[in-house]
Amino acid sequence: MTTDTPEILKRKKALSVSPLKASAPMGAALAFLGINRSMPMLHGSQGCTAFAKVFFVRHFREPIPLQTSAMDQVSTVMSADPNVIEGLLAICNKQKPDMIGVPTTGLSETQGVDINRLVKDFRTEHPEFNHIAVVPVNTPDFTGCLESGYALAVKAMIEWLVPEDTSRVGRRPRQLNILAGSLLTPGDIEHLKELCEAFRLDPVVLPDLGDSLDGHLTDEDFTPFTLGGTPVSAFQSLGDAAATLVVGRSLNPAADLLRTRTGVPDYRFDSLMGLAENDRLIGLLTKISGRPVPAKFERQRAQLQDALVDCHFMTGLSRIAVAADPDLLYALSTLVASLGGEVVAAVAPARGPVLDAVPAGQVQIGDLEDLEHLASTAHAELLIGNSHAVESAQRLGVPMLRAGFPQYDLIGGYQKTWIGYRGTRQIVFDLANLLLQRTEHEIRPYVSIHASAQRRAAAARAAASHAHH
Incomplete structure (x- = not known):
């Protein structure tokens, strides 16, 4: 394990080979899918939305509500501004959602769209729909990645929907706001809410994918928008909370804005994987709630400690390659290092503020071809990445742990729990078992x-x- 700041290597190729990146508009759409009765409408061509929809459906194995402004050749050259107004009007008239999220795409950004002005124009022309929240966000897909688009959408929702009032802090002393980063799965968010509720706290998660995309069946045959997630009305009460929990350094700008607007103190975590991180989380929940630690968490901690003892012969000195968005790359790499392993190859699709803290000698901004080359040169024993990295692991002849987005060849990958004592314990077992496949005793x-x-x-x-x- 290295304690020095890693060297961040910029991409040198003119193209991506076996791309690792999922685009920023997809990240923004994912954040909007965590809001109840929400409809994301991507401002771009129909192909942009169809591509994102396929990825989401294959990953979550659920019907995904996505709309598009349907830019064509004429509107791309002349002007696509009417497409936004007409698209918003059609959704408000037909679907009647509680919120519409409007991420831009590379096509509309290249055209030079002013998406904020267009939303204001829509408000002026159609005041009858002022009760429907509309949140625009600039997310060109030629920059950033899923994580950055997700973070920009969370910040935009706070900017457009949370009132500026710092006089209400603590009015609801049991309420705990949670800004949930893109590194958390629906299973992670569900577990995090259960942790808070065990301390008699009332968690308000933004966005709550653990409620909207957790794979539950409903009584309705069809719904044109998200079913479950953070209610739009909850944005009005974020300033009443006792504290805010922030998970993922990419959400720091959104957390800064929320703290400025509401005055609610926040506590920030780059990761919730590992013994030390969860000790800090449990200590924080004890402090906020004023309640002792429930016995079941003390037992889960002891179980994790036993797993660490049982598995350190396999995980210690292991050589592991990791490819993921920055926040998830940091969380996974830090966990590997805490288990005595070495991250011999670390690849991220775009820069992120947490990359400077990744416990690796170098972090390559690149694609899965870069990961494969680095892992081969460093003789990696195991690879961690999304389903696109399966072929790389096969060519390298090493086992693979699927993590991140998308996971289309593993049932239930979206629901896996990685955080908490219980989630960390299972990941330790998974890593040890995969490493055992390459060891003969x-x-x-x-x-x-x-x-x-x-x-x-x-x-x-x-x-x-x-x-x-």
Whole structure:
């Protein structure tokens, strides 16, 4: 494990080979999908939205509500401003959602759209829909990644929907706001809410993918917008909370804005994986709630400690390659380092504020081809990445742990819990089991020099086979 700041290597290629990146508009759409009765409308071509929809459906295995302003050749050259107004009007008339999120795309950004002005124009022309929240956000897909677009959308929701009032802090002393970063799965968010509720706190999660995209069946045959998630009305009460929990350094700008607007103190976590991080979380929940730690969490902590003891022979000195968005890359790399492993290859699709803290010698801004090259050169024993990295792991001949977005070849990957004592324990087991696949612990039989030539030849073949594996 290195304690020095890693060297951040910029991309040098003119193109991506086996892209790692998921685009910023997709990240923004994902954040809007965590709001109840919400409809994301991407301002771009139909292909942009269709591409994102396919990714979301394959990952979550759920119907995903996405709309588009449907820019075509004529509107791209002349002006696509009417597309936004007409699109918002059609959604308000037909679907009647509680909120519409409007992320831009590379096409509309290249055209030079002023998405904030267009939303204001819509308000002026159609005041009858002022009760429907509309949140625009600039997310060109030629810069950033899913994480950055997600973070920009969270900040935009705070900017457009949270009132400026610092006089209400603590009016709801049991309320705990949670800004949930893109590194958290629906399973993580669900577990985080259960942690808070065990301390008799009332968590308000923004955005709450653990309620909208957790894979639950409903009584309705079809819904044109999200079902479950953070209610739009909850934005009005964020200033009443006792504190705000922020998970993921990419959300720091959104957290800064929320604290400025409401005056609610916040506590920030770059990761919730590992023993030390969860000790700090439990200590914070104890402080905010004034309640002792429930016995079940003390037991879960002891179980994690036992797992660390059981697995350190496998995870210690292991050589692991990781590819993920910055926040998730940091969380996974820090966990690997805490287990005695070494991150020998670290690749992120874009810059992020947390990359300077990743426990690795270098962090490459690049794609899965870069990961494959670095992992091969450094003799990595295991690879961690999304489903796009499966082929790289196969070519390298190493096992793989799927993490991040998208996961389209693993049922339930979106719902896996990575955080807390319980989630960390399971990840430790998963890593150890995968590393065991590459290790042979049998004691090779001793063959005397006086044995027959036939026995010596058989022993030599067995030794050669052992060395090859």
